[in-house]
Amino acid sequence: MPTPRPTIVDVARHAGVSKGLVSLALNDRPGVSPETRRRILASADLLEWRPSRPARQLSLKTAFALGLVLRRDPHVIAADSFFPHFIAGIESLLANAGRSLLLSVVGDEAAEHAAYTRLAAERRVDGLFLTDLRVHDRRFELLRRLAVPTVLVGQPSEPAPWPAVTVDDRAGITAAVRRLAAAGHVRIAHVTGDPDMVHGLSRRHAFVAAMTDLGLDPTLVEIADFSAASGAAATEALLCRDPRPTAVVYANDPMAIAGLGVLTAGGVRVPDDVSITGFDGSEVGAYLHPALSTVTTNPYGWGARAARTLLDLHEHGAADDVALPPASFIPRGSIGPVPSPTVPSKE
């Protein structure tokens, strides 16, 4: 049961002024004499008054909140280090802007669309972050109808009427492939992320392009979905290939870590027999043995920039696309020179 809190009327009475004046004083607007302003602020302090958000929302037609809807298996979110840093980045801006973050975690598409609709149609948020962009993203049509300011986190695969804050993740994959090729690897494989997601697909395209550029066979690709389980299964499939790849580029860290487990369990030494790389720079990867090579994208900065863009969009009605520094490759112990050719298993 909420305790009655002081309202603007209490402050006005205490300071001996009208409530309109209290409002002016507290929002630093002109038209209040310094002396009166001081008295009002003192009363507000004394009464521990804070303007009610709901009341401000109603008169200002602003929600003072931004929304993030996550449709992913909690297991995948849990394994992924992206979101905690991304969210921390968002919040680094919101606190100062007097805004809050509304987070929705949903299970399926129906719940997802319901969540977006509620947030927007009930005016709970001033804008929405769109993450985990999908290849034919059905949220685009929905959000266009809802007419709510939106920022795209990532490069959309089709035109969309909102600003995008992007990081070129292809650069990280390209760097990984080049590094492996420079170490003599030729049979380099890729374990993809969810192919329905733009960043799953774009990392795969980057892999194929980098391999092709180097004149290498780009067809050693196993489809997975970013989950550790799928990374393990894909790795097992790769181990059955003949000839076996000598290096694997995984589309994220959890799959690479699971892959490392499968390789080690199968008696395949990393990096002596097979080199591996991940993506997204989870903290734990640095502490594995061997330490996992990975690609970092600074999700904290990404979140902060996306929030900045969304606030701009809400305040000014427009905001520019932002291209953040490309992902960069961090080599660690999990990659090494190509194993010296031994007797092929067949032929």
Next chain:
Amino acid sequence: MPTPRPTIVDVARHAGVSKGLVSLALNDRPGVSPETRRRILASADLLEWRPSRPARQLSLKTAFALGLVLRRDPHVIAADSFFPHFIAGIESLLANAGRSLLLSVVGDEAAEHAAYTRLAAERRVDGLFLTDLRVHDRRFELLRRLAVPTVLVGQPSEPAPWPAVTVDDRAGITAAVRRLAAAGHVRIAHVTGDPDMVHGLSRRHAFVAAMTDLGLDPTLVEIADFSAASGAAATEALLCRDPRPTAVVYANDPMAIAGLGVLTAGGVRVPDDVSITGFDGSEVGAYLHPALSTVTTNPYGWGARAARTLLDLHEHGAADDVALPPASFIPRGSIGPVPSPTVPSKE
């Protein structure tokens, strides 16, 4: 720039009734004839009207939101699988209850207190989740002053005026120690979580109690803080002990995974030379080699139950403590029998 949306007045006009009646009809209250109700609902549907939250909040004095403030290094949150599942559990209840989750991620205590104060004093939330309970938790005094419904997620170390939803994590540690002892281990070590946190301390107490009960030396304890980095450092310290422990009970999975890396890098085989166990059941642990033994606490169910309790508290002014099923130990490949005694390294 928000597009003008239909208001209750538009619906009333369209249906040819007063707006009061629209409100009654849409909230399923008595006093509206079936025929009129039907007409009103049809108009609302047609106009795609949704009641404005801010307006409802103001007249109902309800925020329709619950708040969660996280003060942790994003790296630690990212490595920890607890929060994504916990949050997903919360949301599983909120969606149906028409509530949203307000999430704040903050860096230090000042920002944390400011966040709680804003959420409560500005009436942004109807209640707060208190997680990561600390040993002398200074939030208790703050929240008492703020007089906002609160639910404790975990057992507080000192009396507090709010219901607590608890999971006995001691049971998991006890089970791990017993299992290791049954496998012949005597020199069992513990790498603690953050000792300022209740669950860091209680796991340590559980370790000491379980060892003492078994008549084993409970002093092989290294203080860490739940981060992978601290788990790695603690493991290195344990490796320098003489005699070396043959088993290590870590207070969470990220530290155990980092410890596994350190052990492997040092040529110590797991579980042949040293057995290890984690806590919290991250997905990736199951895919390591050897697979990480761990303790699960069902954070999804925990979140759902905490949300249920908080809603009850808000609606009825009171709610009972809830004790969820205790944590359970999941043995996997990372534990094995005590190594057969060889020549001690010294003496």
Next chain:
DNA sequence: CTGAAAGCGCTTACAG
């Protein structure tokens, strides 16, 4: 069963 009115706690022209 239905309508007109007051109120939730703010902000903001509009007068003085």
Next chain:
DNA sequence: CTGAAAGCGCTTACAG
């Protein structure tokens, strides 16, 4: 510089 009033979009007694 200050006050009185209207309005944001709902809900809810109070009359009829």
